Amino acid sequence: MNDTADEAVLALPDRTLLVLDDDLPFLHRLARAMERRGFEVTEAETVSAGLAAVNASPPAFAVVDMRLEDGNGLDVISKLQEVRPDARAIILTGYGNIATAVTAVKLGAVDYLAKPADADEVFAALMATGEDKASPPENPMSADRVRWEHIQRVYELCDRNVSETARRLNMHRRTLQRILAKRAPR
Structure with a gap:
């Protein structure tokens, strides 16, 4: 990551980020990588823990896995948009299809990434504005x-x-x- 990306995050008034995934090694790696980029990360591994984190302190950003042990990550996206409409959330999933991507965007997600996504892709998706979309992945799924x-x-x-x-x-x-x-x- 470059210095301008560091500066972009540090210039944000609210750098809170919720990372929700039930793949614990991936969850911890992504959380650490996002902390190194200047985010204040809260980790959750279930829908109920994600909803509790959103209710306790709605984050400015969220990275949410779609399929979790106790439900669907879209419930967390929906709740986040309800309590904090300005939040930027993205969905991560290994089970991508067009219908779920459309649903995620309708519920307020700003992007939809297929796993395995690395921290650079996640960061680019979180920071992309409406005018400049994140660049396509280097190695998309065949x-x-x-x-x-x-x-x-x-x-x-x-x-x-x-x-x-x-x-x-x-x-x-x-x-x-x-x-x-x-x-x-x-």
Whole structure:
């Protein structure tokens, strides 16, 4: 990170940031990286902890994972926008799709990043204004990876029922079984 980015954060009147993710190693790494960039970070690993942090002291910025053990991170985004409409929040997810991206933006998120996102991407998304959008990622997920993630998400939502997942994806059951048996594409 450069000095102008440091100065941009230090010039902010409120540098509070909520980082909400249930992947603890990622949560701690991102929190430390954002602290080094000048933010005052609060960490949370559940929707209930995130909502409690927002109610206690609404942050100026938030980085929220979409799928958490006890619910959906969109609930935290919605609450944050309710109590602090000027807050800038972004959604992080490994299960990205257009419908959830649209919902996140409608609820007040300023950006939607696919995991794995690094601290520089998160910082750029938080600091981007309406005129200058964050630059596209250097290594975005491949189309095969996006397809695989979507299939995995539907499979999990169908309680790992192959027949039901195949029906919902309009795919032959054996084809789905072959896809599920393979490793995730890069």
